[in-house]
Amino acid sequence: MANNKLTKEDVEKLLATPGKVRGVVFQTDAEYIRNKKGKESVAAIEKELERLGCPIDYKSIKAISWYPLGLRVVSLLVIKNIFNLQDQDIEEMGNLAPKYSLIVKLLMKYFLTIEMTYKESPKYWEKHYTVGKLETPGYSLEKKYFIVRIRDFKVHPVLCVYFRGYFKRISQFLLKDAKNFKTQETKCQFSGDPYHEIVITWE
Numbered sequence: 001m002a003n004n005k006l007t008k009e010d011v012e013k014l015l016a017t018p019g020k021v022r023g024v025v026f027q028t029d030a031e032y033i034r035n036k037k038g039k040e041s042v043a044a045i046e047k048e049l050e051r052l053g054c055p056i057d058y059k060s061i062k063a064i065s066w067y068p069l070g071l072r073v074v075s076l077l078v079i080k081n082i083f084n085l086q087d088q089d090i091e092e093m094g095n096l097a098p099k100y101s102l103i104v105k106l107l108m109k110y111f112l113t114i115e116m117t118y119k120e121s122p123k124y125w126e127k128h129y130t131v132g133k134l135e136t137p138g139y140s141l142e143k144k145y146f147i148v149r150i151r152d153f154k155v156h157p158v159l160c161v162y163f164r165g166y167f168k169r170i171s172q173f174l175l176k177d178a179k180n181f182k183t184q185e186t187k188c189q190f191s192g193d194p195y196h197e198i199v200i201t202w203e
Contacts, residue, residue, distance in 0.1 A: 017070035019131030030058035094165030
């Protein structure tokens, strides 16, 4: 177990973060831990969350209900600290989340083409978050890249890493025959940029 535990004061600041998020993100967190660390590991996370004064019963979370955005960050950070996860692990966590998400699976069935998915993605963001704005400024199947931007979403750096994996998986869903997907956050609000920009490339 890592020694850089969150304090109750840290948690209070995070819980003051404006905005809400759908409960499906907590479900995918728990599913990742069950698959990677075993069922009993979810109980360890819940115990630490209770110690911090913000208990989460992952089994009781409703996928389409709204929950505090700050609680979503606390969940990720507790998981990261308990299992001493590195950035590559958080990115993997984000990458696997769409595979576990019923909401994503339903949306991917609805968006029948790559062009439609890319164009309609900002609406999909609004179904998950009450703050921030997703933009899709351009893509090229010939040059093999997608670009996504997130504005007004300076929440926590751990989400920057998580989203790199998340958008990679969405691209993998769209381009099943492509390989060697890579993502890079080329702009970040935590570095002084006006938005987060993630570039996804493949071969």
